[in-house]
Amino acid sequence: MNAKIIGTGWELPAYEADNDYLSTIMETSDEWITERTGIRKRHLAKEETTTSLAAGAAGKALKASGLKAEQIDLLIVATITSDTETPSTACRVQAELGAVNAVAFDINAACSGFLYAIHTADAFIKSGIYKNVLLVGAETLSKLVDWTDRSTCVLFGDGAGAAVLTAAEQGGVTAQAIGSDGSRWEVLSCMGRSNHNPICQEQAEAGFLQMNGQEVFKFAIKTVPQCIEEALKQAGISPEEVTCFLLHQANKRIIQSVAKRLKQPEDKFPMNIDQCANTSAASLPILLAQMDEQGRLHPGDRLVLSGFGAGLTWGACVLEW
Numbered sequence: 001m002n003a004k005i006i007g008t009g010w011e012l013p014a015y016e017a018d019n020d021y022l023s024t025i026m027e028t029s030d031e032w033i034t035e036r037t038g039i040r041k042r043h044l045a046k047e048e049t050t051t052s053l054a055a056g057a058a059g060k061a062l063k064a065s066g067l068k069a070e071q072i073d074l075l076i077v078a079t080i081t082s083d084t085e086t087p088s089t090a091c092r093v094q095a096e097l098g099a100v101n102a103v104a105f106d107i108n109a110a111c112s113g114f115l116y117a118i119h120t121a122d123a124f125i126k127s128g129i130y131k132n133v134l135l136v137g138a139e140t141l142s143k144l145v146d147w148t149d150r151s152t153c154v155l156f157g158d159g160a161g162a163a164v165l166t167a168a169e170q171g172g173v174t175a176q177a178i179g180s181d182g183s184r185w186e187v188l189s190c191m192g193r194s195n196h197n198p199i200c201q202e203q204a205e206a207g208f209l210q211m212n213g214q215e216v217f218k219f220a221i222k223t224v225p226q227c228i229e230e231a232l233k234q235a236g237i238s239p240e241e242v243t244c245f246l247l248h249q250a251n252k253r254i255i256q257s258v259a260k261r262l263k264q265p266e267d268k269f270p271m272n273i274d275q276c277a278n279t280s281a282a283s284l285p286i287l288l289a290q291m292d293e294q295g296r297l298h299p300g301d302r303l304v305l306s307g308f309g310a311g312l313t314w315g316a317c318v319l320e321w
């Protein structure tokens, strides 16, 4: 049995901040951001939370799938911005939806989170343990970035995307290549709360997201084509046979570079980075759900999904729509 997507949904905060707005609150410009990244605007949470965005996207995916909330066996939220340290966002989404029979937990794999969630869902479905799985990627990165650091804060946005997967004899996820390299964790990190037990003397503030942008860039343009090629090899198909490549929306130049390395036309790499910026674990499911809504995905289409991020983590999967 393969894990096959049967419904998708997405949700973005109402408030939109374009590059011109950012240039009124920090030393930056629309020209710098657009040329370096392809980002024109991002959605920022005001009333919304990671939980509300996740539940919104998940509810739409569930409706599109035709399943009832009680039929979901497993509910995973990929996020690095849970509203609560505990419980998980997944448990709170479970409560919002009434998915009373689901086992619910979060995955923390930064921008690769949705790929890790697919990997997990596929394993549970293949083993026969679960049949119907609801996956969500949801983030409010705007609470994690340092708004005085123009080299990171302009890159990120908030949002959520979701997909319902079910056990299918044909199609669905056919190959995956996934990995982690914890030795390079400092390239992109966000420190959590420090220990304030009675024997600790020093009390550091909780940190903000910090990133060595150029190192991440180099890592991405090398690793993403490699893991896509590995997944394609496993699936036994060539890049030419892929209908489209959905890549984590971190930087337009990274996507263009991957297209070049795979010797594939750029129009096979759909993008929404101009509208949404980098929404970390939410970026792939938002793109997927928007394409689904726009009628751009057809039965039999071969899709490649690929992401990379903090950890360092990366992944690619091949699936038949």
Ligand code: ACO
Residues within 6 Å of the ligand: 027, 028, 029, 032, 033, 036, 037, 110, 111, 112, 150, 151, 152, 154, 188, 212, 213, 214, 216, 217, 220, 250, 251, 254, 278, 280, 308, 309, 310
């Ligand atoms: N506006 C104007 N100028 C800026 C800004 C800004 N927002 N940010 C930085 N600059 C300046 C710098 O200060 C520097 O000035 P200097 O030359 O006077 O010192 C200059 O622009 C160039 O800065 P660089 O950092 O060298 O810019 P670069 O071309 O490398 O682009 C960027 C930076 C866009 C971050 C790029 O490195 C990148 O996209 N990296 C990948 C990031 C990524 O993909 N992250 C995804 C993972 S996220 C996750 O997993 C949670």
